[in-house]
Amino acid sequence: MTVPVDRMSTALAPFVTTLDAYDLGPGSVGVHRGLPSSTVSITIPEEDSLEIAWVGRPGSRTRLRAVVAGLHLSAAELRQEGCTRGVWVTLSPLGASALLGLPAATLAGHIADLADVVPAMADLPERLAACRSWPQRRALVEHSLLTGLARHGARANDDELRATLAVLSGTTRVQEAAQLLGRSRRHLGSMVRAEFGVTPKEYQRLVRFEAARGRLVAAAGAGEVALAAVAAASGFADQAHFTREWRALTGCTPTEWLRAEGLTVQSMSAGDRPPGPS
CATH class of the missing domain: 2.60.120 (Jelly Rolls)
Structure with a gap:
């Protein structure tokens, strides 16, 4: 809840x-x-x-x-x-x-x-x-x-950091985020690593993954999982790219994760079905 x-x-x-x-x-x-x-x-x-x-x-x-x-x-x-x-x-x-x-x-x-x-x-x-x-x-x-x-309380630079994360979340390229923030890519990278322990690109990767996870869960809840559609909506080149990224980050495929979480998969592509009897 x-x-x-x-x-x-x-x-x-x-x-x-x-x-x-x-x-x-x-x-x-x-x-x-x-x-x-x-x-x-x-x-x-x-x-x-x-x-x-x-x-x-x-x-x-x-x-x-x-x-x-x-x-x-x-x-x-x-x-x-x-x-x-x-x-x-x-x-x-x-x-x-x-x-x-x-x-x-x-x-x-x-x-x-x-x-x-x-x-x-x-x-x-x-x-x-x-x-x-x-x-x-x-x-x-x-x-x-x-x-x-x-x-402890909020810090003096929290508004700046919050704006930085918002711009990174709304862009797919670090250079674009740096330009929108009026900083050099090097300065942006140093600040984000010092504050959050990840690079700007890694943070963008996490944000994209979380957005994809949300769409995947929503699709499963609606009874239809079209991995190609989830991949396209989440900014991946294709379904294969999405599945590779998901496996790299989680150690399993999107469908394997859904099943492990107890979410019913009504529809999936043949390429994502596990081997063996259905």
Whole structure:
């Protein structure tokens, strides 16, 4: 359940993109593939801890009570035993500094325990576990984030950085973004890497991937998945280009991901069907 902006504190709205209750599904073990993202995420299981590993990176598996992940271009597998529910928060890149007290660049490409990243939030998982309802959990998370905002707050250059991200999101070429912002490509690259831990091109890649993911989920929800149409609407040269990019970032094809997420695929191209009986 995503919390609408009008139900969230106005002060948090510029920094919090989602505040959800999640459930990884029935059974004693829930598994979820966390996809590449242009946001900073916080995942807090209701009980016990969360096992997480980067897909395709042997030896990266670790167990954390609550997980903070920065902007990343790789997929991660999350496993939760017993109770498979929890709270999931995503922050805009600027939210890392304003709410957690450290720039997004510090977290980029990494996963860490919430207690190590924000010691003041070390007891948040236990306090959430004691809550009896989702409204209570939501209120507790909002209060914790507001406390962080009061402690750290927005920075003087946040408006400039927000404008930079908006221009990068609205363009496909870094040179075009630099021209619109009135900066050199080199200066733009240095600033974006220093603040967010990714290059301007990598940020544009993440934004395009997330837009494609949204269109893919919407198409699956409508009962029709035309990968060629999703690819074209998302700026890919063709369906093959889209599928290659999706596999490179997630370790699976779009259709494999939809099936793993439990989304029904009513229509797909023959080239994307897995081998074997239908």
